[in-house]
Amino acid sequence: MQMIVMAACLVIGVGGYLMLGRPGMDDMPMDKRQHEISEKIRTAPETLTTAEALASLEQAAINQPNAPEPRYYIGEMLRGQNRPDDAARAYQAALRRDETYVPALVGLAQVLVDLGDGQVGPDAARLFARAYELDDTQVRAGMWAAMGAAQAGDQEKAAQMMRAVFAKLPADDPRRERFGAMLDVIGDGEAPAAE
Template sequence: MVIWVILMAMTALAVMAVLWPLSRHYAVSGQTDPNTQFYREQIAEIERDRERGALLPNEAEAAKAEAGRRLLRANSMKDVETFAVGEPALRRRRAVSTLALSVLPIVALAVYGAYGSPHLLSEPPGAQLQRQADKTDFGSAITQIETHLAKNPQDGRGWDVLAPVYLRMGRTDDAIKAYESALRYLGRDAVRLANYGEALVIARDGMVSAEAQAAFQEALDLDKSSAKARLYLARAAEQDGQIEKAKSEYQAILSASPPDAPWVSLVREQIARLDGKQPATAEAAEPQPSTDAIARMVSGLAARLETQGGSAEEWARLMRSYTVLGQRDKAVAAAKRARAALTQDEAGLRTIDAMAQELRLTDATP
């Protein structure tokens, strides 16, 4: 706020410096008037003519009297002109001065607000420059790490640092590759495997693929307390249609977690949803049966497999999910489409046949 007061004061001073001389009312009484000077010279000339004898005394007096009357008449006309012309001009100058002092600063501030950068004044000096520098430094740091890894691809620590950054930037495919490199050069520990699996899930729009499920299971084998791995494995069970198993997994996570763990509220909501109850955080929401949630996930999986294809494990999961929902005809149709999509994959065909036998989809048996 202080800067605005200073700017307005400076503007007012600049305007005053220009307009002050124009608004002053100079006294003219002390100045020599041209008419007065002319008539004084005329009277002096008459006096000289009288002294030389060119004019008689009475003629000289008459001439001086006439000159005096002209002088009085000229002074009277001057006063009228001063009042008639000078005063309005003075009033106009004062009006212009007042207008300039009040309007110009407002116009200047409005133009500055529209085309300038007033937000700079709301921040501490150098704050925006520092923020821009931070962004530049971040981008430069990423570029430097990428350049370093291009020359030293075996630097697992660099890949491990870069992977989560890629994930936050939305570069999911790059994050997956970075995690794979980190796992290759640094080893397969539980945290790194869980993060790698999470990147795979994000890439699949929330679907826990067989590859992601394997990563989570390996992470859990290495660390039984890995909450992230257990959460995603519970989701995988739910996506497979194994609702009771998913609920059991969520309950086990909740029992083993401290009350203030950040994932506790999420787990409770999942349990409430699978029980067909409304979440505690949205008591006014209409309850939705758990089968509806499963149906939506199965529909999404089916649409993706139809348009983009997928692995044999994902087709097998779709078959199982249809069976859980009681839609055996769709499970049979999914098995047939899977065989058509995996014609060149002998191992994949064996997986589909094994799932068809397990689910007793006799109509789907080749």
């Protein structure tokens, strides 16, 4: 019987929370709050508070249950608030909707690096490599994937990955100089010519 009473209290509490609003905001029914936020977005978006922007994204996530974008931007906001665990969950939610959504792959990988005190662990390296595989304009993702291989002790794989990234850079790309130096450190120093 106690479990039924506790479950009923939980349902009432959650229902009340959904009707009254979000933490960090004045008490107001959620539909009224969302209307107010929508008006702010339309008329003066620069005045949105962080809590209002987050509430707007949460509503977008509810309105678009299969879209990765609102969840990705929630992750970005949470990461900016130094809430890496919450950001990771938001990025994972985005990837459950689209496992090929490159911004969420990169965001989650970067959070894992942050949580790992700057070390590119196997999970982060895999996510960075997948992001680069899907979109080879994500040069930083390719570089981070190579760093993960190097940190794991696989210098040959790191050099191979770095050469592949380097080879796709245009001849006039200013990053070529930096990547050439990295190849000298990671691998055999053989930086391929641009195609």
